[in-house]
Amino acid sequence: NAGVMQNPRHLVRRRGQEARLRCSPVKGHSHVYWYRQLPEEGLKFMVYLQKENIIDESGMPKERFSAEFPKEGPSILRIQQVVRGDSAAYFCASSPRMTGSSNEQFFGPGTRLTVL
């Protein structure tokens, strides 16, 4: 059973470029969460998606950041016109279709974004 997969694991971008981070959830999971971890800090929630819907984006910066989880394919976190402050580790987590309230979120290995 494959866990949550994220690619790339490392991404280097120059200021002003676009970054695309991909997340393939555990097979059968229809809920995806994105978190950001700045250096020496805990993870901070960004966005929660179900297939084709953004459910909660309260942690997402208002500009330059967007996320999607299409019917087919991985979830994508897109950062336009990156700045040095976007350098961080971005984690994706998934959970199964809700049959109860205690479902665990399974984390991917993260994508480390470095902006030069």
Add this chain to the structure above:
Amino acid sequence: AQTVTQSQPEMSVQEAETVTLSCTYDTSESDYYLFWYKQPPSRQMILVIRQEAYKQQNATENRFSVNFQKAAKSFSLKISDSQLGDAAMYFCAYRTPFRNAGNMLTFGGGTRLMVKP
């Protein structure tokens, strides 16, 4: 909004000894879940232990156990017989039961645990 606080940025323990990591949280909810995650240098987030707030019994997983004090909003992690492989960042996290919104994990700032041979 819920907040999670880990007041110990770093802790160290001698191999085979016991160490306790502290966590406090703030919430107005009565039903919620608490977690401890381990993050080794590989950065992979590994679930160590989970506690449901409605359960009075403290959760235990092998060498890992928690001291859950609901009234004090405290959730400490005890690691017994510490091993070199326990060295990592440890994050305390909080989550409400499933809803369409607010289902995210809220993390503390982390505690770096060092294990001395």
